[in-house]
Amino acid sequence: MNMTGKQKAWITAVTGGLLVLAILFHLTGLQELRSSTLILSTVIAGAPIALKAFQALRMKAFSIELLVTIAVAGALFIGEYVESAAVTFLFLFGAYLEARTLEKTRKSLKDLVDMAPQEATVVRDGREMVIPADEVEAGDRVLVRTGGKVPVDGRVAGGRAHLNEAAITGESVPASKADGDAVFSGTIVDSGYLEVIAEKTGDDTTFARIIELVEEAQESKTKTQQFLEKFANIYTPGIVVLSVIVYLLTQNIELTLTFLVIACPGALVISAPVSIVAGIGNGAKNGVLFKGGESVESLAKIDTVVFDKTGTLTKGRPEVTAIDAFGGDADKLLRMIAAAETASEHHLGRTIVEEAGNRGMVGLEQPEEVEIIKGHGLTATVGGMRIVAGTRKLMAENGIGVTPEAEAAATAREKAGNTAIFAAVDGQLRGLISIADRIRPEAQDAIRSFRANGVKQIIMLTGDNRHAAALVGRQLGLDEVHAELLPEDKVAFVKKLKDDGRRVAMAGDGVNDAPAIATADIGIAMGAGGTDISMETADVVLMADRLDQFAHARSLAKATVRNMKQNTWLAVGTVFLLLAGVLLGKILLASGMLIHELSVLIVILNAIRLVRYNGGKKERMPGGVEPFGPQPAVVE
Template identity: 75%
Template sequence: MNAKQTSRITAATGLLLAAAIGLHVTGFHEWRQILLITATVLAGIPIAYKAFKALKMKAFSIELLVTIAVVGALFIGEYVESAAVTFLFLFGAYLEARTLEKTRSSLKALVDMAPLEATVVRDGETMTISVDDVEEGDRVIIRSGEKVAIDGRIVTGNATLNEAAITGESVPASKAVDDRVFSGTIVDNGFIEVVAERVGDDTTFARIIELVEEAQESQSKTEKFLDRFANIYTPAIVVLSVLVYLFTRNIEMTLTFLVIACPGALVISAPVSIVAGIGNGARHGVLIKGGDIMEKLAKIDTVVFDKTGTLTRGKPEVTDIHAIGIDKTNLLRLVAEAEMISEHHLGQTIVKEAKSQGLELRNEPENTEVIKGNGIRATIEGKLLAIGNRKLMTAEGIQIANEIEDYAINREKAGNTAIFASINGKIAGVLSIADRIRPEANDALRELRASGVKQIIMLTGDNRHTAELVGAQLRLDQVHAELLPEDKVAMIQKLKDTGHRVAMAGDGINDAPAIATADIGLAMGEGGTDISMETADVVLMADRLDQFSHAFSLAKATVRNMKQNTFFAVGTVALLLAGVLLGKVFLASGMLIHELSVLLVILNAIRLIRYTKRKPVKRQNLERELLPE
């Protein structure tokens, strides 16, 4: 039975009850009884049908308890009670459905933002088509006020885009040629032409909706326990009701006991909180992949960060090129041609610098080899290049002269990463690359500590000097540098073995093994990279650390809300049952209180939809907490 049919039956039952009251006042008692029985049957049929379906699945449902109680009430001639109970049960179910819709409002808002049409250029002709008909490679035109229907790169034009649907950020982002745009975003101002790279269900926006839907459907440990508990609890109540009757010989008290013991509020106490919490995260650009993840995130006491792209902006720049026995421009060209095979952000930074200087990178690298955590090896123009850190130079048997080492250390102490480049076994230069700390990093880390994180650690493959500089500026508890991916995994495993609950935040690519090892893996990737959206437990769509602090405080608030609901549900049932046994609570009044408790549980969960993290603690107070005595 759908929601419309339920609402109609509820309305009809309510009218019959109102009419029965009118007939009672005017003295038409026989007609009153007929209307009450009619109301009971009308409202009782859908309840009994649900109970029968549950029994076929070998499940004891709440509807079964209500059906037994209603049949019993009819049998003993308590028509007012039977009509009132069926009406209140259906009316409660209707209100639950309406209020539960609000807990999914964030997902509904996302779905409503999905684009329906796109303007494409095919064979020189401009046409408007359904988004389902857009193909990869199509040139899509988006004007001011229009929604982007695909993922792709801008080929002409520039614009400011509202990317709130993807990142949760309300401040428009400026986009120009070669920048990526995502489906579901809106052009605030400007005109762009985009080549479609992902269409339909493959777009970032479509996958966000899918992930949020899956997360809201998945169950937390608490929900699974409550489901198992309900399956045992319901038949136990039937047995207890029989015992109540055997001891009291009071059929009305027995039926009231049966109805009041329904675990309605208890069963939904956890799911509504989880759904509302996940919805809140989605609205703020945070994808939390399920109730189990939410509970684990709330228990985190240690956060481990990668440096580049996580604590820093992830937009490094070449700050200096120190060439030895070779022209700077030629060194940059050779290194950039070799680094074209690398997916590492530092390698791509060198390629970007070469292109910005107008250098043509024509030579394809040969005999290429990526040495994880150390660098690359490649042959260009017959020259053997090794490009990377000191460990790579040592492995290649290349001596670093004292003056070159001193230069590199000075650059590192100034906050740079020193990249050594050798040609045919001899050092040919040092390229300095610097990346700035994220502007929101300090506040985000303070908020994490204020929310209950005990220690914050940085694990990085970068050099010790740069790592220590970043650690000092951010007041980190521990800094470990010059680590390989397997070293990071070992460090996280060690933390877990000593009893810590660990969250690992990285870029979702180089740190994938460490992210997978941690209790909670968190990926930062603007627009959601493929690997981050698939492997991480939590994804920050806007690539901002303050989203992590929001996610952590949201998880704590969600678990707290879930506990409040469970306590309230159990407490209400216990008080009502005590009232029944003492003869103070009756069938209709008890059912009304029971349904109100269900609604209060849902309304409490709805508060999470509007949840925002607490204001940052004042800097001077936190400095007292963080600085050693």
Template identity: 70%
Template sequence: MNAKQTVRVTAISAILLAAAIIMHIAGWHDARQITLVTSTLIAGTPITIKSFKAIRMKAFSIELLVTIAVVGALFIGEYVESAVVTFLFLFGAMLEIRTMEKTRSSLKALTDLAPLEARVMRDGEILTVSVDNVEIGDQVIVRSGEKVPVDGPIISGTATLNEAAITGESVPASKMLDDQVFSGTLVEHGYIEVIAVRVGNDTTFARIIELVEEAQESKSKTEKFLERFATIYTPSIVLLSVLVYLLTRNIEMTLTFLVIACPGALVISAPVSIVAGIGNGARNGVLIKGGEVMEQLAKIDTIVFDKTGTLTRGRPEVTDVYGLGIEKEELLRLTAEAEMISEHHLGRTIVKEAKKRAIHLSNQPEDAEVVKGNGIMATVEGKHLAVGNRKLMEDQKIPIPSEMEDYASQREKAGNTAIFVSISREITGIISVADQIRPEAAEALAKLRKNGIKQMIMLTGDNRHTAQLVGEHLGLDEIYAELLPKDKVAAVQSLKEQGHRVAMAGDGINDAPAIATADIGLAMGEGGTDISMETADIVLMADRLDQFSHAYALAKATVQNMKQNTFFAVGTVFLLLLGVLLGKVFLASGMLVHEVSVLLVILNAIRLIRYTNDKPSNQKQSEVISDEPRITL
């Protein structure tokens, strides 16, 4: 029976009960009895059908207990009890459906944002088509007040976009030529033309909805335990009810015991909390992949951070180009052409700088090889280039002249990353790149400590000077620099072997192995890259560390909420059963209290939808932010 049918049957049952009350007042005894039996049959039929379906599946459901009790009440002529119990059970089911829908409101809010139509340019004409009919490569036009229907780069125009559907961040973002835009975002002001790279179910927005749906349907360990418990508990109650009857010979007490012992509130105590918590995360730009992830996140005591793109903005800039026996522009051009295949932040930064200087990049690199954690090797115009860190030069046995080593050290001490460039196995230049610490990082880390994180560690492939600057500024406990991806995996594994529960936060590209190794893998979303979506347990869609502090506090609040609900559900059943055995609680009144307990459990969980992490950080780290709000690295 679906939600509409439940509402309809519950309404009919309520009307019949009201009519029975009127008939009782009027003294129409026979009519009242007929009305009560009719109400019982109408409301009890769907309950009975559901119980028999459960029996066919070899399961003992709550509906089975209610069915047995209602049949017994009819048998002994307690028509008021049977009618009230069936009505209250359906009414409780209706409230549960409605309130569970409310806990899923964040997902519904997301789906409501999905664009339905797109304006595309085809054969020189502008056509309005369904988003399902947009094809990869289509030129899509989006005007002010319209939603972007595809993922892709801007090829013309500028606009201010509200990206809350993707990132949870409502502050408008300015977009211009070559910037990526995503389906579901809203153009508040401006006009843009976009090339469709991802369409339909492949867009970031569609995948977010899919991930949240899957997360809300997945079960936590607590939920799985409660389900197993219910399969044992329900038949046990039937046997206990038989025992109560044998000891008391009181059929009404036995039926009351049977109904009151229903574990309704207990069974939903965990799922409703998990759904509400995941919904809160989705509304705030945090994708938490299921109840089990939520429970594990709440137990984390150690966080391992990558540096670039995680603790820093991930939008580095070229600060200097230094050539040895080669013009700066020529060095930058050759390096940028070698880096054109790179997905790393630093490689993309070099390409961006070349374009910024209007350097024409025409040659695709040949024999290109990405050396993870170290750099890239490629052939450009017949010249063999090696671009990367010292480790790459050492592995390739390319000597670094003392002049270049001294210059690189100076740049690194100033907070830059020094990228060595060799041509034909000779060092010919160094490109310096600098990044900035995320402005929210210190405050976010302070909140994480406040909420229970015991240690924070940085693992980075960058040089030790830059790593030290970041670590000291943010007050990290340990700093390890110049690491390869395999070294990060080993470090995470070592922490786990020491008994720590470890979360690894990275950019979802080079850090994917370490993210997968940690108890909880967390990726800075970067607008939803494929690897971050697939590898991580948690994705921060806005690339903001304060979303991580919110996710951690939310996980602890969700687990605490589940414990509150479980304690309340068990306590209510215990007190009601005690009241039944003492002769203080009867069938209808007991059922009313039971359904109220179900409602209270749900209402308690709904509080998570509005949960915010407002704990203040400690003074020391707040001062760091105010003293040096934009430290450059």
């Protein structure tokens, strides 16, 4: 036999009614009826409790239901009908309220799951048909109209639309999408019409994987949680032993049973998990993906933040600002270097290729014998000519002379915030390609927020030249800037910080930062938008490409840990006060049960505040309208 939530709610309501009836009989002096009503109420409410106790016992599990059942049987036996009826009712009512309020702490995740697309309109055999979203196959042409949800991950192949990507990035300002753009499942067409070729469907979509990650994260246990569980494992048998001692000393069955029931660690067991669940849920809704409770705890503890420069503090979308050709044609040089760089995955290389495209250069030659020198550049053969493009160091290693004039030109470009790429053809330095990147508009505020939130040192590490790095460092007021580093130098630097006893967060944007991200106490991947590597190596993933999400993640983590501590103390404190009260004879079974259930509810209600937490900031409202209504739940 099974009890659904609804049936339990009914039983609770019926027994509640019976208790009111019993009070009426008591007032009118009908003691006989009063007792039978109370017994009836005890049996009705006690049955589901006893059933659960029995089911658990069959699995050799020790449950609180078993304790309550023993206590209630004992109370009936000694004729304490008021006690038995009140305890069973309170236990059921408490469980009902717990379930209702727990639901609220899980609301954020449920909201997210509800955003999952259910059906898709596809074109098959020239016909439009509506099918369940799970049944779309890769390669299908999917149609999405205004108000509709994109049901797959894929590429736009027709139409144009403004897309609300809040489900993926937490950013609700619509983004414009047209041919060739990548779109994600779960996003909503705000206006327009899209035809999408499906690439990933069903459980493989980024959206499905985000939900899976969040679900798994909410299950993973923090150190506090692990401690509490260990504590409960010692505590529960300890209480049983203690209650035997209490009985032996007092010979009082009623007191012993009360002691046993009241001592159950209800609030204790859920105190930490509810905070974590609410915190992780809040993050998920705001585009911050915590990989687990552990990540929340570590992020709250950090005192040093290390940033990568390009793509993290800056936009990461650099542009070619100048081409200095030494005694030659700038376009010709660009064409040759761009041809070589088509083999590069590096963002600077891609920028050069892009610039060639912008200047209308088509049909770039195929590079041959390409060798990528990580962090330095590349060498290749284009049209029979030997190309070396990259850093100063690369020039030196290849025995290419840099004249004082060229060096002066490069330094001038670098001081203006550019990265200068040295370009040599057939062993001769032929020119410089200067590339610059802009600082993210929200970087300043994010860094201010870190400092206000207890981060002592903010450091930038970059593979870029020291002038460009120093410029960004000055503009943002960073504590330390280290330039011209290779990925392994970044790892060594982060390791050294850790050895010095710092708790380090490392934020970076992709593959080249992955080792340092993995080394730090906590790694943050920026603007993942679904890239696999960053989603797997980082502890925290920021889905939208925005630094203010990082600042939110940090203050949210602190608020969550604070909330968890409040809950733990409240739960432990309540149990000890109750036990003392019971032993001193001040608290009876029914009143103890009431306080016990109340403490559980307070713990959950406290956690619910985190669901609405927004970092003490006011919500951004269109048109400068100040929001009315509830103030931030937790104020920094």
